[in-house]
Amino acid sequence: MSEPIFVDEPGSQPDAPPAKFALWALGFRPFYLLASIFAALSIPLWVAQYAGVLPAAYLHGPALHGHEMLFGYTLAVVAGFLFTAGRNWTGQPTPTGAALLAFALLWIAGRVMVLTPYAITAALVNAAFPVAVAVGLAIPLAKSRNRRNYFFVGLLLMLGAAVLAVHLSWLGMLAWPERASLQAGLDVVLFIIAVMGGRVIPMFTNNGIADTRATRHPLIERLALGSILVLLGADILQAPTGAIAVIALVAALAHAARLYLWQPWRTFATPLVWVLHAAYAWIVVYLVLRALAAIGLVAEPLATHALTIGVIGGMTIGMMTRTARGHTGRPLVADGFEVACYLFVQCAALVRVFGPMVLPNAYLSIVIGSAVCWSGGFALYAIRYWPVLSRARLDGKPG
Numbered sequence: 001m002s003e004p005i006f007v008d009e010p011g012s013q014p015d016a017p018p019a020k021f022a023l024w025a026l027g028f029r030p031f032y033l034l035a036s037i038f039a040a041l042s043i044p045l046w047v048a049q050y051a052g053v054l055p056a057a058y059l060h061g062p063a064l065h066g067h068e069m070l071f072g073y074t075l076a077v078v079a080g081f082l083f084t085a086g087r088n089w090t091g092q093p094t095p096t097g098a099a100l101l102a103f104a105l106l107w108i109a110g111r112v113m114v115l116t117p118y119a120i121t122a123a124l125v126n127a128a129f130p131v132a133v134a135v136g137l138a139i140p141l142a143k144s145r146n147r148r149n150y151f152f153v154g155l156l157l158m159l160g161a162a163v164l165a166v167h168l169s170w171l172g173m174l175a176w177p178e179r180a181s182l183q184a185g186l187d188v189v190l191f192i193i194a195v196m197g198g199r200v201i202p203m204f205t206n207n208g209i210a211d212t213r214a215t216r217h218p219l220i221e222r223l224a225l226g227s228i229l230v231l232l233g234a235d236i237l238q239a240p241t242g243a244i245a246v247i248a249l250v251a252a253l254a255h256a257a258r259l260y261l262w263q264p265w266r267t268f269a270t271p272l273v274w275v276l277h278a279a280y281a282w283i284v285v286y287l288v289l290r291a292l293a294a295i296g297l298v299a300e301p302l303a304t305h306a307l308t309i310g311v312i313g314g315m316t317i318g319m320m321t322r323t324a325r326g327h328t329g330r331p332l333v334a335d336g337f338e339v340a341c342y343l344f345v346q347c348a349a350l351v352r353v354f355g356p357m358v359l360p361n362a363y364l365s366i367v368i369g370s371a372v373c374w375s376g377g378f379a380l381y382a383i384r385y386w387p388v389l390s391r392a393r394l395d396g397k398p399g
Contacts, residue, residue: 020392024097026399027083028327029389030104032320033382035076038111039313040379042068047371051364063166063178064114069308070185071126071163072111077316078192079103079133082152084323087399089149092140099136106132123167130160158188180238186307187232193315194228194255194283201276202262204322208273208332214262224258227251245294252287259284271334272325275318275342282310282349289353302353309374310349317345317377320385328388329395337384344377 023029046065048054059065083094095103106129113122134156141149162185168174169181198221202214231247239247264277289303321338325331334342348370355366393399 021390022392023390024100025392026087026096026327027094027100027103028080028320028323030100031076031080031083031107032324033386033389034104034107035073035080035316036320036378036382036385038076039069039073040375040382042073043371044375047368051368059114063170063182066182066304066308067126067163067166068111068114070182070189071130071159071166072107074189074312074316075130075133075159076107077320078156078189079107079129081196081319081323082133082137082156084327086137086140086149090140090144090146092143094140095136103129103132103136119167119171123164123171126167127160127164130156130163134160152192155188155192159185162188177238180235183235184232186304187228187235189312190283190286190307191225191228191232193279193311194225197276197280197315198225198258200319201273201280204276205262205267205273208270209266212263212266216258217261220254220257220261224251224254227254241294241296245291248287248291248294252284252291255280255287256284271339271342272318272322272332275314275321275334278342278346279311279314279318282306282314285353286311299356302356305352305370306349309345309352309370313345313349313374313377314342317341317381320381324385324388327393327399328391329393329397330388337380341377341381341384344373344380348373348377 023033045054045058049058059068083100086092087094106125110122110126110129113125116122134153137156138150138153140146141153162181165174165176165181166178166185169176169178198216202216205214206212227247227250231244231251234244234247259277259280262277262280264274264281267274267277286303286306289298289306292298293300293303321334321341322332351366351373352370355370356363359366
């Protein structure tokens with residue numbers, strides 16, 4: 001049996017959370033809060049710029065928007081997740097207190113520097129963050145000889161290389177398309193989600209829903225994860241579009257089979273579980289659209305947003321609620337606020353991906369509508385979870 005990803009320890013609830021300030025007690029606390037606030041604010045600013053109603057540019061072009069949502073929002077959630085899970089995997093401490101504050105300040109510095117003319121400093125700061133997180137995770141993994149999870153360190157270093165490549169392309173110091181680096185970064189994040197989804201979704205499904213038999217088949221597991229790595233390699237090598245289409249379709253079939261074995265149809269009455277299944281289903285949608293985009297049948301941004309909003313947005317909001325509940329001693333049951341967050345993000349994905357197919361002449365309205373849904377979901381999370389993330393556990397335990 002594999003080691004637990006998170007130790008869900010809901011305890012008895014007092015009438016009110018303890019008043020003790022605990023934002024720096026464990027990695028998920030500051031990074032989930034920062035990520036949700038950034039997600040809620042960044043997208044409205046970008047869409048206001050896109051619609052031409054912002055007096056001055058917030059971000060200089062779509063590539064920087066992609067950069068911020070991938071290397072800003074997504075990496076913040078990944079950092080919080082791995083610092084929290086890493087402590088459970090290893091039994092060793094991960095960054096807390098002043099060290100965790102330093103990580104958060106480095107992330108904030110990256111968000112600020114991309115808005116300034118100091119391009120070289122922005123490159124160094126943004127590349128430094130995933131590398132620093134890799135070091136922060138590598139130390140407890142090495143001390144405990146937890147070889148099973150060493151590969152996360154390598155993936156974080158790859159993200160550091162990807163963000164640096166993007167900046168070097170902007171600076172004219174690297175003859176490499178910025179889009180290729182962003183796509184490689186997205187592939188790495190997709191692989192992280194596929195790995196973690198395979199570990200937690202069947203477990204959460206079986207633990208949370210009686211008489212469910214979510215299973216994993218070794219061959220399908222290898223094919224599902226291996227196909228994402230092949231797609232990553234193809235994107236790095238800038239393989240022909242026909243090859244990309246074939247790889248993406250094979251991957252879609254593998255992930256559809258994987259999801260089927262997890263019995264998603266049994267999860268509808270359990271929001272903390274169905275939100276993860278819904279996010280994973282978007283992987284299949286993304287891969288199919290990626291194949292169709294490669295042969296020119298759909299626009300590439302539709303596939304990209306199936307991944308960024310549907311997969312990444314859906315999976316992160318699901319894990320940010322569940323792990324925050326478990327690690328603050330709360331019952332593992334979603335309330336109305338959390339279900340609203342899930343529905344907002346799912347609506348954002350549906351509108352952004354399928355809206356342009358149905359109403360191509362209403363593209364700007366569709367983008368705005370999707371942005372409102374996305375921002376509403378993450379603003380609600382930030383408001384709802386500020387007291388949860390900033391105060392000590394209900395049961396008095398550390399973390």
